[in-house]
Structures are given as C-alpha cells and as structure tokens.
Amino acid sequence: MINVKPGSVVFENVSKTFGAFTAIPDLSLTIEPGTLVTLLGPSGCGKTTTLRMLAGLEHPTSGRILIGGKDVTMLPANERDVSMVFQSYALFPHMSALDNVAYGLQSSGLRKAEAREKAEEGLKLVGLAGMGHRLPAELSGGQQQRVAVARALVLEPQVLLLDEPLSNLDARLRRRVRTEIRDLQQRLGFTAVYVTHDQDEALAVSDRIIVMKDGAIAQAGAPRDLYEFPASAFIADFMGEANVIACEVVGQEGEEALVRVAGVDHRVASRHARPGSAKLAVRPGSIRIGASGGPGIPGRILHSAYLGGHVEYEVETAVGTLFIVDHDMTEGLPAATDVTLDLKKRGIALIAA
Structure with a gap:
C-alpha cells in the first residue's frame, strides 16, 4: 500500500x-x-x-x-x-x-x-x-x-x-x-x-x-x-489574455466602483477603489458588441476572424485597439463595420494605474 x-x-x-x-x-x-x-x-x-x-x-x-x-x-x-x-x-x-x-x-x-x-x-x-x-x-x-x-x-x-x-x-x-x-x-x-x-x-x-x-x-x-481579481496589469494579462484600459474612478457604492471609460460609466466590483485614474483589465469575452449608435463605447472593426465556436475581433476605439472574443454571434461582422461596445459584469477587474 x-x-x-x-x-x-x-x-x-x-x-x-x-x-x-x-x-x-x-x-x-x-x-x-x-x-x-x-x-x-x-x-x-x-x-x-x-x-x-x-x-x-x-x-x-x-x-x-x-x-x-x-x-x-x-x-x-x-x-x-x-x-x-x-x-x-x-x-x-x-x-x-x-x-x-x-x-x-x-x-x-x-x-x-x-x-x-x-x-x-x-x-x-x-x-x-x-x-x-x-x-x-x-x-x-x-x-x-x-x-x-x-x-x-x-x-x-x-x-x-x-x-x-x-x-x-x-x-x-x-x-x-x-x-x-x-x-x-x-x-x-x-x-x-x-x-x-x-x-x-x-x-x-x-x-x-x-x-x-x-x-x-x-x-x-x-x-x-x-x-x-488580478493585482496588476502583468497578472491580468498573464492569467489569460486581457485588454488593459485606462479609466477614471468617479464613485463608490457598496462593493462596486463607478468607473468612466471614454466618457461612458460602468459599475465594477471593487471594495476599496480610490477616486482618480486607474486601469481596467477586461477579458476578451467580457465585451459585448452592439450596433453603431447605441449606448456604449464607439468603435470600428479592424479585423474579424470566424473560428467555428466563436468570432475574434480587433476593434479600434478611443481607448486603444481591443481584442474581443464573441461566443454568441453565429456569423462574424466584417472589417470596417462601425459598432458600439459595452462591458459585461464578469471578467472585469479594477487595477492600480
């Protein structure tokens, strides 16, 4: 034994x-x-x-x-x-x-x-x-x-x-x-x-x-x-790919922080957020793509790749080029399409600037 x-x-x-x-x-x-x-x-x-x-x-x-x-x-x-x-x-x-x-x-x-x-x-x-x-x-x-x-x-x-x-x-x-x-x-x-x-x-x-x-x-x-809950941009990117986006913490309500990205406000889980400049680590699957002109962050698709179970995008925005993985869309949107981006609740982490 x-x-x-x-x-x-x-x-x-x-x-x-x-x-x-x-x-x-x-x-x-x-x-x-x-x-x-x-x-x-x-x-x-x-x-x-x-x-x-x-x-x-x-x-x-x-x-x-x-x-x-x-x-x-x-x-x-x-x-x-x-x-x-x-x-x-x-x-x-x-x-x-x-x-x-x-x-x-x-x-x-x-x-x-x-x-x-x-x-x-x-x-x-x-x-x-x-x-x-x-x-x-x-x-x-x-x-x-x-x-x-x-x-x-x-x-x-x-x-x-x-x-x-x-x-x-x-x-x-x-x-x-x-x-x-x-x-x-x-x-x-x-x-x-x-x-x-x-x-x-x-x-x-x-x-x-x-x-x-x-x-x-x-x-x-x-x-x-x-x-x-990565503690830094290095951890966020190393523990699975992440988009690191500049943001501003404008308020705190309970265990959520109110953050502003490219003029659009989002609520993010955070117990000890301090007002001021910060960064968001956003997983590629935590960004929702919507039609142009809707509420959210405006962007334009630079590249689109259909991979069977999901579609991968690179989208140009005011906060940089974002990598997005969309598991919901059955057909990919082509390059040069104007879109609006919204952040989901999960897969978003507030990290120090």
Missing part, C-alpha cells in the same frame, strides 16, 4: 545568485501539507530555479528551506524526502516500465521482490496495470509520463515535484493527463509543487497559484482569485 506523508514547504528569505546575476533576490513562501501549488510565470521568472533549490539540485545563496519542519537547506537531493517528475520523463530506455518504477525502491535498499510488488501497485495506481513488461519505447507519451509519476510516488515522498510535466504532450493529451494528476493528488493527499508556464494548466490543477516575475512573487492565491 502506497502511504504518502504530506509535508509542508517553507522558504525563508531565500536568495540565489549565479555569478553577478541574481535569479532569486529574496523569496519567502509557505506551502501547506496536502495541497497542490503551482509556480507559474514566463521564462526567466525564477520558477525552475525555485523548484531546483527545493529538490536539492541547487543550493540557496542565503536563507533557509524547510520540508516538513526540517531544515534541508544544505542537504543533498537524496536526503530531502522529495521525488521529482521531469519534463523529459527520464526513464531508462532499456528497462521495462515495472523495472523503471522499482529502480528507486531497490536503490534505497528494498528487497527486489518487495520493490517489484510495490512497483506493480504504483503502475495500477496510475492506470497502467498489466503494462509493466513494456519498454518505454512501446508506450505513448502519456503512458511514459504516468510511469514517471508512479516511479516518484512509490517512494512515498513528503513532497512531489513536477517540472513542466506535460510540455511534451499534445494539447488533447495534456488535458487528460493533467486531470489524472489532479485526481491522483486529491485521492492520495500528497503535497505537490508544480512548475509550468501554461496558465490553463495552472488554473486546472492548482489549489493555489504563485505567479513569479523577476525572481519574486507577483501575486499568490486561489486560481479564481488570480483570474478574476
């Missing part, structure tokens, strides 16, 4: 430099036991360096790292009670799936028969029962990834680390495997730290997302909070 022991993760004022380059200036974060937390951000933001320090593949320049309350800052990787699932799967090509899963168990001193029994259990856990005899080359990409997950889980780590685990899979397979990983994490209750640059992936699997920029935390929170 695989019995994981979920541990907490704490970074205390951790920094990491490579020569004159500072990858992580001063990072403090806490990951609760039994949660799946995603480190998300663009290339070079520091997410992979953070994961490698947690794995023991890099050591901090300063600060402390604790796993399950134990200081592991300077411990080697094999003494940290973590397991890692790599982007490349890192399976031994000459070994069967069963032997790949059993390898770490045997290396840690478990008798061969016990290791193979536990490896069989691990393969069953990820839906590969009866396939242990196959070589990696005889498995699909998704199956190879599941072997890699089983190999990591049978070691019963306090923390499972996943480094861009789905990047080698096609889009449809990524959706399926990410669901399997999330279901497995919730069923077994292990702590997982998941690194990706894919926003949809992060939204789908995470209890909590930590968005990084320049080696620091730009914003952290539940997926819905980050998507619907």
